[in-house]
Amino acid sequence: MSTTLYIGNLSFYTTEEQIHELFGRCGDIKRIIMGLDKVRKTPCGFCFVEYYTRTDAEMAMRYVNGTRLDDRIIRTDWDAGFVEGRQYGRG
Amino acid sequence: KRRRTSENVDIEDRLESLISRVGEKSTSSLESNLEGLASVLEADLPNYKTKIIRILCECAVKLPEKQSVYTTLVGLLNAKNFNFGGEFVEMLVRQLKEMLKTEKFEEARLIVRFLGDLVNCRVIAAGSLLAMFDNFVEVTLEDNIPQVRSDWYVYAVLTALPWVGRELYEKKDMEFQKLLVTIDNYISKRQKIHVPALRVWSSDSPHPQEEYLDCMWAQVKNLRNNKWIEKQISRPYLAFDSVLCEALQHTLPQIIPPSHNEEVMYPLPTVVFRMFDYTDVPEGPAIPGSHAIERFLIEEHLSHIIKTNHLERKDCAAALLSFTMRNKIPLDYMICEVMFGHLFRLPTSPYMEIMVGSTLIELCKLQPKSMPLVLAQAAEMLYERLDTMKTTCIERFANWFAYHLSNFQFSWSWADWVECTHVNPLMPKPKFVAEVLHKCLRLSYHQRISNAVPESFSALVPVKPQARYKYADEGAGQLPGLMTAHRLLEVIKSKCTPEETLVVLKELPNPLADDTDEPSHHPLRIDVFVSTLLHLGAKSFSHSFAAISKFISVLKMLAENEEGQICLLKNMYEVWSTHPQMMVVLTDKLLKTQVVDCSAVANWLFSADMAPDFTKNYVWEIMHSTINKMSKHVEKLEKEAEEARDMLDAAKKKAADGLEYDDDDNVPTEEQVERMEERLELVQNQQKRLFLIIFQRFIIILTDHLARCESESVDYQTPWYKWVIERLQEVFLAHHNLVFQYIHTLESLLFTSDIDIHILEVFQQFCALRS
Numbered sequence: 001m002s003t004t005l006y007i008g009n010l011s012f013y014t015t016e017e018q019i020h021e022l023f024g025r026c027g028d029i030k031r032i033i034m035g036l037d038k039v040r041k042t043p044c045g046f047c048f049v050e051y052y053t054r055t056d057a058e059m060a061m062r063y064v065n066g067t068r069l070d071d072r073i074i075r076t077d078w079d080a081g082f083v084e085g086r087q088y089g090r091g
Numbered sequence: 092k093r094r095r096t097s098e099n100v101d102i103e104d105r106l107e108s109l110i111s112r113v114g115e116k117s118t119s120s121l122e123s124n125l126e127g128l129a130s131v132l133e134a135d136l137p138n139y140k141t142k143i144i145r146i147l148c149e150c151a152v153k154l155p156e157k158q159s160v161y162t163t164l165v166g167l168l169n170a171k172n173f174n175f176g177g178e179f180v181e182m183l184v185r186q187l188k189e190m191l192k193t194e195k196f197e198e199a200r201l202i203v204r205f206l207g208d209l210v211n212c213r214v215i216a217a218g219s220l221l222a223m224f225d226n227f228v229e230v231t232l233e234d235n236i237p238q239v240r241s242d243w244y245v246y247a248v249l250t251a252l253p254w255v256g257r258e259l260y261e262k263k264d265m266e267f268q269k270l271l272v273t274i275d276n277y278i279s280k281r282q283k284i285h286v287p288a289l290r291v292w293s294s295d296s297p298h299p300q301e302e303y304l305d306c307m308w309a310q311v312k313n314l315r316n317n318k319w320i321e322k323q324i325s326r327p328y329l330a331f332d333s334v335l336c337e338a339l340q341h342t343l344p345q346i347i348p349p350s351h352n353e354e355v356m357y358p359l360p361t362v363v364f365r366m367f368d369y370t371d372v373p374e375g376p377a378i379p380g381s382h383a384i385e386r387f388l389i390e391e392h393l394s395h396i397i398k399t400n401h402l403e404r405k406d407c408a409a410a411l412l413s414f415t416m417r418n419k420i421p422l423d424y425m426i427c428e429v430m431f432g433h434l435f436r437l438p439t440s441p442y443m444e445i446m447v448g449s450t451l452i453e454l455c456k457l458q459p460k461s462m463p464l465v466l467a468q469a470a471e472m473l474y475e476r477l478d479t480m481k482t483t484c485i486e487r488f489a490n491w492f493a494y495h496l497s498n499f500q501f502s503w504s505w506a507d508w509v510e511c512t513h514v515n516p517l518m519p520k521p522k523f524v525a526e527v528l529h530k531c532l533r534l535s536y537h538q539r540i541s542n543a544v545p546e547s548f549s550a551l552v553p554v555k556p557q558a559r560y561k562y563a564d565e566g567a568g569q570l571p572g573l574m575t576a577h578r579l580l581e582v583i584k585s586k587c588t589p590e591e592t593l594v595v596l597k598e599l600p601n602p603l604a605d606d607t608d609e610p611s612h613h614p615l616r617i618d619v620f621v622s623t624l625l626h627l628g629a630k631s632f633s634h635s636f637a638a639i640s641k642f643i644s645v646l647k648m649l650a651e652n653e654e655g656q657i658c659l660l661k662n663m664y665e666v667w668s669t670h671p672q673m674m675v676v677l678t679d680k681l682l683k684t685q686v687v688d689c690s691a692v693a694n695w696l697f698s699a700d701m702a703p704d705f706t707k708n709y710v711w712e713i714m715h716s717t718i719n720k721m722s723k724h725v726e727k728l729e730k731e732a733e734e735a736r737d738m739l740d741a742a743k744k745k746a747a748d749g750l751e752y753d754d755d756d757n758v759p760t761e762e763q764v765e766r767m768e769e770r771l772e773l774v775q776n777q778q779k780r781l782f783l784i785i786f787q788r789f790i791i792i793l794t795d796h797l798a799r800c801e802s803e804s805v806d807y808q809t810p811w812y813k814w815v816i817e818r819l820q821e822v823f824l825a826h827h828n829l830v831f832q833y834i835h836t837l838e839s840l841l842f843t844s845d846i847d848i849h850i851l852e853v854f855q856q857f858c859a860l861r862s
Contacts, residue, residue, distance in 0.1 A: 013536075016631050017672060021533040025445040025494070032633070062402060063449040068498040070535065 003030070003057045004050040006079040010035075011070040012043050022069050023049045027056020035089050044089040048079060103142050106135065110146045114160035116413065122330045125160070129167035136168075136175055144175075144182050151183065151205040152198045156395040158205055159254075163328040166212025170338035176214050180206075180341050192349050196358050200247045203227075206343065207255035212328045213335040217262040219343035220255065224248045224270055226347055231277040237862050238281060239357035242304055244348060245274055249307050250391070253384050256311075256319035271315070278308045284859035287852075288820060289362040291435045294479040298365040298381065306363045307387065314384040323388040325415055359827075359860050364432035366472060372421045379420070389420060393429045401446055408453035423458065423465040427451075431469065434491060435484045438824035438860070444487060448494045466495070474508065477519040482817035483824070486708050489523055493530030501531060501543040512547050517706065517810035525551040526708050532556075533672050556670035558629035560622060572619040575599055579623045589645045596620060612655030620649060621662040625677075629666075632676050639680055646686045656691035661700050671709035678713050682720050689721045689781050697788040706814040711821070714785070718826055721778050728774055732767040735759045782826075782833055786841050789819045790850055797847050807849075816853065823857040834858060 007019065016032050023029055028051065035046035051057040057078075065076040113128050114121060132143055150161050169176030183202060190199035206223070209215040227244040230236070248270075252259075259267040283302055287293070290300045301309075314321060328335060369377040379385040393411060400407035411426050434440055434447045455462045473480070473488055480488070496503060511520035528551060532540045537555045544552060561567060562576035570576075579595050596616045603610035620642075628638030639646065650656040660678070667673045681687045695701065696710055704710055742758040759767075793815060800807035823830055830837075842854040 015536075016633060018534055018536075020632060020676065021530075021672060025490075026443070031636075034633075059443060059445070063404060063443070063445045067449055067452060071500060 001054045002078055002081055003052065003054050004048055004079040004081045005057055005060055006046065006077045007049055008046045008075040008077070009072055010043070010045045010047060010074055011072050012045055014043070014070045014072075016047075018069060019047055019049065022064060023060055026051075026059035026063060028052050033087050036087050038088040046089065048087070049076075050081075102135070103139065106132070106139060106143060107146050110143070110164075111150060111154065113164065114157040121160070121327055125163055125167065125327060125331075129164060129171065132164075132168060133171050136172060140175065140178070144179050147179060148182055148186055152186075152201050154399060155201045155204070156392055156399060158201075159208055159324065159326055159328065162205060162208040162212045162214075163331065165209060166214050166328055166335050166338065167331060169212070169214045169341075170334050173339050176338070177341050180209070180215060180343065184344060184346060187346065188349075194356055196243055200243075200250060203247045204251045204254060207251035210255050210258050211326065213338045213340055216340040216342050217255075217258050218266075219341075221259060221263050221266050221270065223343055223346045224251075225266075226345070228270055228273050228277075230348055231273065233351070236351045237357065239360065239861055240351055240355070241277065242281070242360060243357050245277060246304060246307065249274070249304075249311050250387075252311055252319075253314060253321055253324060253388055256314060260315075260319045274308070278304060282859065282862075285360055285856055286362060288824065288856035288860065289360065289437045291362070291364055291437070291481055291484050292476060292479045293481070294476075298368060300365065301363050301381075303361045303363055306381070309382045310384045310387050313382050321384050321388065322419075323385045323392075323416065357861075359438065361436070364428070364435060366428050366431060366469065367424050371468070371472070372424055376418070376420055378424055385420075389425050390429055390432075393426060394433075397429070397433065397442075397450075401442055401450075404446065404450045404453050407450050408457050411454065412457055423454075423461050426454065427462075427465050427469050431473070434487055437481070437483065438827045440487070444490055445494070448491050451491075451495065452498050463499075470495075471507075474520070474523070477523050480519065481820075482814055483821045485519060485523055486526070486711070489526040489708070490530055493527050493534060496527075496531060497534040501535065501539065503543075505544045505548060509545065509547050512550060515810060516550070517814075519810070519813075521551055522706070522810075522814075524548070525553070529553045529671065529708075554669050556667075556673070558626055558666050558670070559668070560626035560629075561665065562619075562622060563626075571602075572599060572615050576619045576623050579619060580627070583623065583627055589642050592620065592642065592645055593648070611652055612658055613649065614658050617649045617655060617658045618662050620645060621659055622666055625663060625666045632673070635673070635677060636680055639677075639684065639686070643684055643686065646681075650686055653688065653691045653694065656687040657695045657698065660687060660692065660695040661698070664700065668704075671704075671707070671712075675709060675712055675716070679716060679720075682717060689717050689777065690784050692717045693781060693784050693788070697785075697792070706811060711818055714822070715825060718781065718785075718822075718829075721774075721781055722826070722829055725771075725774050725778050728767070728771045732764070732771045735764045735767050739764050778829070779833055779836070782830060783836070783841065785822060786819075786837060789815070789822075790841060790846060793819070793850050794847055797849065816849065819850070820853050820857075823853065827857070827860065830857070831861065 005023075007023075010019075016034055019032055020029060023032075030050045030052050032050075033048040034043050035048075036042060037044040049057075049060065051060070061076055061078070064074070066073060068074070109128060109131065113124055117124055135143065147161060147165060151158070154161070165176065165179055169179070183206065187199055187202040187206075190196070190202065203223075206215060207220060210217050210220050227248050230244040231241040233241070256267075281304065283305075286302050292300055363381075365381055367378055368381070372378050379389070393414065396410045396414070397407060400410050412422070414420075414422055414426075430447055430451060433442055434444060440447075451462075451466060455466065470492060477485060508520070508524060511518075511524055514521060516522065516525070528540055528544065528548075531543070532553050537553075541549075541552055562570060562573055562580075567573055575595060575598060579592060582591055582595055596619065599613070599615045599619060601610050601613045602615055603613070624638050624642055624646075625635060628635035646659070650659045659681075663674060663677055663681075667677070678687075678692060682689065682692065692713065696705075696714055701710065738758050739761065793812075796809075796812060796815075797807050800809075837854065838858075842851055844851070
């Protein structure tokens with residue numbers, strides 16, 4: 001069972017800190033991986049949030065999906081789990 | 092037993108769906124739906140009786156907001172099939188007994204209420220229900236039991252009376268009066284030491300914060316004065332009176348409360364949360380008074396809707412807004428009060444704070460014309476009452492408010508609160524605003540928050556979070572570690588190994604060596620290394636984590652003992668004092684990687700270096716997360732040790748029975764299990780020590796304060812005192828299950844009769860929660 005969420009529709013300026021603050025309200029976060037532009041290596045609107053437990057990740061799906069961060073309605077989806085390389089979006 | 096064929100499964104699923112959905116919004120009337128469903132079920136009874144009974148019993152407990160729909164349905168079925176009614180009651184009673192035995196008190200209370208309503212539906216004889224109530228209330232006469240036990244049994248009876256009071260009054264008035272006299276006697280002699288610990292506000296102005304049983308009893312007495320007639324409960328069975336009055340009734344068997352033992356955990360008492368009265372509602376129907384039974388019934392109904400739907404915030408908001416009698420009550424206000432009541436509930440909130448926050452946002456979306464206004468009014472009122480609000484609740488309020496604002500462009504009429512910028516910044520209002528802005532900052536960024544508030548608020552806006560690397564400051568030339576720090580910076584940047592940093596650090600002299608031959612730790616090495624490492628990782632959490640991970644061996648070596656660990660944490664504070672969130676996550680990381688121990692974190696937070704920040708929320712965020720980490724660790728080891736022990740015992744039993752030993756089972760050896768148990772004992776002791784440290788440090792700083800105020804003849808009730816004594820209270824409440832294990836140790840070691848009464852009171856109130 002995955003404990004990782006894919007978070008989409010983030011602002012390019014949203015930081016790991018902000019994501020931590022919001023998603024940390026649902027449980028203990030293991031790590032956050034910022035999605036980066038392939039070429040420029042700058043944030044490009046998505047990230048992965050991995051929790052220690054499935055329950056905490058479910059809470060985030062329930063209570064954060066469709067609410068605002070940095071004035072944008074963000075989307076959360078289940079993710080199979082992060083593997084190196086997937087942090088790079090289409091440049 | 093009949094085999095479940097796929098056809099059976101289909102029908103059973105269909106029955107489940109039909110039953111669980113009856114009473115929901117529908118194009119036809121509830122009465123015709125109930126009549127139709129009763130006929131369908133009657134036809135299915137010969138084949139699916141057990142299943143139907145099971146589903147109905149489940150609905151009684153899981154969908155309490157539709158209780159009278161189900162009692163009516165059972166009534167109709169009983170009228171058609173007397174045996175079914177009997178079996179249903181028998182099953183429900185069996186469940187009740189089971190719930191009481193397994194300490195599922197809320198479920199048990201709902202069954203009691205359901206049984207009461209079955210009297211109205213002519214399924215159960217009034218006299219036998221009264222006999223059960225008598226048995227319950229007799230618990231109040233038992234000796235040597237905690238009050239929470241008798242409280243629960245009385246409460247279970249009282250909360251059923253809005254449903255069945257009228258029937259009992261009409262049919263068994265004498266016996267019913269006797270029952271009420273016994274309850275009245277009990278209510279008047281209860282102790283209420285626990286109340287101050289559970290109140291959201293210390294003041295009764297503008298609204299009394301009443302103990303839950305007192306309030307319930309006042310409401311029931313009013314109901315009695317109204318001849319047991321209320322205006323809130325929908326009673327679909329009234330439409331079927333002609334059918335139901337023909338039915339035969341069942342007699343409840345004797346239901347005797349299981350006797351008390353030390354292990355039983357009864358529900359804790361509560362204090363009723365009130366924030367509105369009729370003067371707060373500008374137009375439309377009035378809010379029922381605080382002692383009107385309708386107030387309780389609406390609150391209970393809304394709470395049940397929340398409980399049923401809390402995992403789906405959109406459903407939850409929609410269900411709340413489609414409350415059955417929404418036009419007869421100021422629904423938005425009632426929802427708001429109940430939601431905040433849950434948010435502020437002590438000792439702990441029943442739901443995650445973000446559940447309340449995100450559901451309130453949904454409510455605003457669904458009801459954009461009224462809900463945002465009601466919420467704004469609520470926030471305004473809560474703000475006005477901050478001076479007497481409990482610290483824990485102020486923090487929850489600030490967290491919610493910042494979160495809410497972050498979903499609404501941070502727009503708020505800040506100018507209305509400008510007065511808070513003129514008073515002592517340690518007072519509740521300016522402190523609340525500062526904490527809200529800090530939390531807003533964490534969800535946003537500095538410029539945004541600075542721009543969101545008027546110029547006059549600038550003193551309350553947090554400074555821009557920045558790492559401070561003192562070895563790059565002007566005037567750093569005076570610092571003894573300067574040269575080494577710069578060299579360290581270079582070698583780490585050129586991707587050195589952990590060992591190579593040790594070589595660089597080696598040249599630093601130990602400032603403690605002057606005073607002692609065997610210094611406990613090396614503050615200068617820790618300073619240079621931690622400052623430099625955190626400076627290099629300052630770009631983000633991930634960068635900091637990576638830096639810590641790479642040099643974890645060096646950190647562990649430098650912070651071998653508690654003194655070293657505290658020193659390390661102090662250096663982290665030097666670097667990151669303007670970035671509380673960074674300190675929160677870094678401390679978390681250092682704990683998880685076992686660079687620092689929980690006790691070191693606690694001692695650090697209480698140290699003189701942290702005094703300037705001691706009343707800030709983030710310090711307590713770290714404290715509670717440290718305690719939680721410790722307890723999770725204990726739980727994990729407990730589980731592992733228990734499982735290993737069980738496996739070993741099972742294997743031994745197998746062997747004793749002459750069964751073959753199976754190598755594949757990975758059965759642990761006796762030695763392994765013992766080692767696990769020793770390890771568990773060790774961390775259990777660490778946990779206990781952590782609490783002892785925290786409480787002891789509280790006692791020291793509070794005693795100091797009280798003594799100083801007395802010697803200087805000044806009032807001890809300063810803002811600082813409020814924050815600190817209420818944080819002490821918070822540690823008790825937030826971790827009440829754990830702290831209760833140590834209550835005897837605490838009583839004999841720390842909270843002894845010779846400490847100041849103000850501190851002792853906090854402990855006594857806590858003890859009274861379960862006495």
